Amino acid sequence: MYFLPNRHWKSITAYGILYGMGMAQQVSELGPPVHAELLSVSEVSAIFRVSKMTIYRMVHAGELEHVRVGKTYRIFADSVRGRLTF
Template sequence: MAQNRPITTNLLTVAEIAAQMRVSKMTVYRLVRSGALNGIRFGRSYRVRETDVQEYLKSVSPGH
């Protein structure tokens, strides 16, 4: 069942995330599929909340 929490941030595409993180799109797909990065599936594509990307980057940044 779908969660009832509102989407209050931007949803980014895999391509946008890959460009922001400077990795390949396949790397982003792997992160989403492994659960390391929370993603929402829309048909055959994924979207990720911008805040989830920021949280992931903070968790893997050295010194944090």
């Protein structure tokens, strides 16, 4: 789980997350940045047609890959797509 300094990011780089925290040298060793689409808990609950509390439970159980943005959670769209395919 990563902590992001900006609450309003919809698209981030998987390795570039830590650039704003002064860890650019360590992060650059991981390879080229990869863009990832992020979804809010409300958006994911609408996709799965379940309550937001169910999504929070899935996040806390580690069933959905996510990042923490301030006090909110953003869930990787690839993680959601992975759960939708059987």
